[in-house]
Amino acid sequence: MISPIDSQSQMLEMMTRLQQTASSERIAPASNSVGISEDFSAVIRNINQQQNIAADMMTAVDTGRSDDVIGAMVASQKAGLSFSMLLQVRNKVMSGIDDVMRMSL
Numbered sequence: 001m002i003s004p005i006d007s008q009s010q011m012l013e014m015m016t017r018l019q020q021t022a023s024s025e026r027i028a029p030a031s032n033s034v035g036i037s038e039d040f041s042a043v044i045r046n047i048n049q050q051q052n053i054a055a056d057m058m059t060a061v062d063t064g065r066s067d068d069v070i071g072a073m074v075a076s077q078k079a080g081l082s083f084s085m086l087l088q089v090r091n092k093v094m095s096g097i098d099d100v101m102r103m104s105l
Contacts, residue, residue, distance in 0.1 A: 007053075043086065044086070046082075047079070047082045047083055047086055050075070050078060050079040050082050051079045051083070053075055053079070054072070054075040054076040054078070054079040057071060057072035057075050057076075058072050058075075058076060060072070
């Protein structure tokens, strides 16, 4: 199980890498051949993992195995926010598809 401390250190590491990339003179385009469906699948798996971590932490608090109520609430809020963001992205994509379908040729 991933603890909140591990995920925070991973986020700090990712932010440091992004800052280094942004400070470089030229940002090269992504050269991977992965399609958008694989990207969405990876995002969904990540959000599912966050939901599972939050559920595990809440269960541990409920059963008395853990006293980290704040960590459980933060994990729960993070998972909820990630899911909400996923729904907003899905809504934007569907709206874009609807706009393309309404275009006349």
